[in-house]
Amino acid sequence: MRHSELRRGCGQHGRFRVGATIPLLATVAVLSMAIVATVAQAAEPAKKIVLVAGTPSHGSGEHEFNAGVLLLKSCLDRVPDVKCEAYHGGWPKDADALATADSILLYMDGGGGHPLLKADHLARMRALMDRGVGLVCVHYAVEIPKERGGPELTDWIGGYYETGYSINPHWVAQFKALPDHPIARGVKPFSIRDEWYFNIRFRPELAGVVPILKATPPDDVRRTPAAAEHPGREEIVAWAVERPDGGRGFGFTGGHFHANWGDDYFRKIVLNALVWAAHGEVPPEGVASRVEPAALKQNLDPKGK
């Protein structure tokens, strides 16, 4: 746009020899505006979102971490002011891959084999969290041992799946209301079957935890003694926190079935969360994205099933 205006200005300059100073001034003005606009853009650099996928697990169409991450990346690549990088295999081999991230997504098998617990990853992540980097953990990535990793995820995202306390059944969650929060922008009530973990070990008194998705599971899936203590209770299956240091965290317990990324609201919540956690501005209608059915067949891990 600006280039064509400049070209028009130059053309007028050639035709009107006597009044040459006026087009020249106009050209200078346009150039100045362009410089001002460039400076304004430079003041708000793109948010860098780094997505990390775990190694293959489960059957085909389940825990498709790599395909899920690449699908989310394809959506984020269309978002203005966002720069997205994706890694797979459990942790980036490049030790500096996370160093300049504004927010990080972990979508991987957790528990005792959580990649956060390997090598120096926990310490490296702690340094990033101390710097205010956002952290988004999806599905199995919210499960981690309570002795090691549990306290850290409690600090960073507000809670974690504690083995023997939390529970991981498959059920249809009916989300009947959404909160007034940037992560819920553009999302209306919806219903979807997933392995929605619940009875998450949250911070005491839910300090700082903002529920984003809540639904009431059937009582017969409350299969831990701790979960069985609350028949009929509405459970939090996605939540946000803002840490005292300004960093933001988000936990989302769905994501078992790859096909669920085809649901516009399911996907929008995670995309919104990644932008929000990066301290980006979530649009009024949320992050717009479109996923064709064929895209859900791409990048699946070769699982031989």
Ligand SMILES: [Zn+2]
């Ligand atoms: Zn699962």
